[in-house]
Amino acid sequence: MRIFQRFEVWLLLIAGGIAIWWSFEPAPNLAENGPGAEMNADSPLQLRRCTLERDFGNARLDVEVRYKNASPRPLSMQPPDVRLVNAAGKEVPHFILPVERPPSIEAQTTGDVRLRFWLEKADLAGPLTLEIRGQKLEVKNGTALDLEKLENAKPKVWTSADWTP
Numbered sequence: 001m002r003i004f005q006r007f008e009v010w011l012l013l014i015a016g017g018i019a020i021w022w023s024f025e026p027a028p029n030l031a032e033n034g035p036g037a038e039m040n041a042d043s044p045l046q047l048r049r050c051t052l053e054r055d056f057g058n059a060r061l062d063v064e065v066r067y068k069n070a071s072p073r074p075l076s077m078q079p080p081d082v083r084l085v086n087a088a089g090k091e092v093p094h095f096i097l098p099v100e101r102p103p104s105i106e107a108q109t110t111g112d113v114r115l116r117f118w119l120e121k122a123d124l125a126g127p128l129t130l131e132i133r134g135q136k137l138e139v140k141n142g143t144a145l146d147l148e149k150l151e152n153a154k155p156k157v158w159t160s161a162d163w164t165p
Helices: 007-023 035-039 122-126
Strands: 045-055 059-070 080-083 109-120 128-132 133-139 156-158
Touching: 045 133, 059 128, 059 133, 080 109, 109 122
Parallel strands: none
Antiparallel strands: 045 059, 045 156, 059 109, 080 128, 128 133
């Protein structure tokens, strides 16, 4: 039989094998990047804790997350790879101390990091979303939080995106 010596036959066999393999591939988990991602243990981005400390008219937010860096290069946890976005789509500025180096996660590893942001009163009126290299995580849900009702210089801690007082 000389049928298997033809290029077209081999091309059809390979294309058929790929089609069969693709049909048995599991469906992607759409909840992985959604609001429940912090609860999914397999998610590459998980919320651990949020600590908000009022400083008169502003507040410092410490977000502790676990991130799986699947990239072949280390990830320095700073813009443009890491952003906190408020309800208006505006990026919340990072809180930077000159003596602290930005946290980083080595290539092909999973690590826990603390990210710091400087919030204004308007940032707490709606949801806050953390974005790391295309992965999104809801840090705070849409429930408004009145900064004036928090004690000054007294940290408040949440372990989920539900920031009800």
